[in-house]
Amino acid sequence: MNDSEMLELVCARAWPPVVDEPLGDWRLRWADGFTGRANSALAVGDPGRSVAAALTAVCDFAHDRGIPPVAQVIQDSATERAVAAAGWREWTEHAAGHEVSVLVGPLPAGPAQDAEILDEPTTAWWELAADSPSPGAAERHVLSTGKVGYGVVDVDDVDDAAGVTAGAVRGAIVDGWLHVSRLAVRPEFRRRGLASALMSALAGWGRAHGAERWVLQVAVDNEGALKLYSALGCTEHHRYRYWGPGPGACEDPQS
Incomplete structure (x- = not known):
């Protein structure tokens, strides 16, 4: 894994969902709808199958637990390109902002x-x-x-x-x-x-x-928070985005 992927795993461990199931290196997460991070698939590393097949597993997991199928994906990564190619789209419906800046800095x-x-x-x-x-x-x-x-x-x-x-x-x-x-x-x-x-x-x-260092995940449109953290010496490490299935990309077997 690269540095961005490793840092995403650190953040995931700091924000533990109620249900956390491995899909290769990916994580399938559920927390009864509380926050996008705890109710999405963390799509970092190798899922142990094709990305298209992994996204089908994301859909099945979400449908079984009554949450929208969503993947948290590092922006501009090979995984994000594969997710888009599988017919998924940026999940702009996420109320807190679907594009997030991951900031780091020394304490x-x-x-x-x-x-x-x-x-x-x-x-x-x-x-x-x-x-x-x-x-x-x-x-x-x-x-x-x-x-x-x-x-x-x-x-x-x-x-x-x-x-x-x-x-x-x-x-x-x-x-x-x-x-x-x-x-x-x-x-x-x-x-x-x-x-x-x-x-x-x-x-x-x-x-x-x-x-020795802190890490924060902040929506890119949260200008006030970004200004505060910049003043504290934080800089952007990478960004991630939430993705959801486009039409026909994630059929609910119960529908």
Whole structure:
């Protein structure tokens, strides 16, 4: 495998689905619809059969579990060209953006700012990171499996908002990498440096747990996040895109 493929596997291990079945080097993933990454086939490496046959297996897996057939494919790779040749198309329906930039950078040194990294998620963390104070089993599995740190930043005395958790972030350690995700700041507290404070605290936590670099997966149209991560020294390593079957390329045997 090349460097981009290996890094995709690191990211996949940091974002574990509920069901993860091998298809050669490919991974068939299901997490009850929670995020595209955890409910798509990770199409990296050799699937052990032709790409067209592997995509048929992707369709069967998805149909059996009631999710759309989707493949996560490194942009401009030989695999992506083979996926297109098999009659699949870019899955632009993906709400979070079907084209994603994978960013990497060294963990910055320096003291953490006014944020902390918890060993267990709080209700407020779940509310910000998973959009629900009471997430389902799939969300809990994806977001809390592995070596995970839960970053929070609280605001004490702003407009009677004492004790409010104003921001949250998730960090996961895999093979010396710190995978960063779910960075969120409540709208009323944005533009106050809270996102930077969360990232600073997370970097310190990552260094303390053996990480030297961080990796992030960010939709290419998320300009605010890309600007923040660029300021933190991150650069683009590669991109991936989500692909879905075109007409007639993935028949549901139950239809």
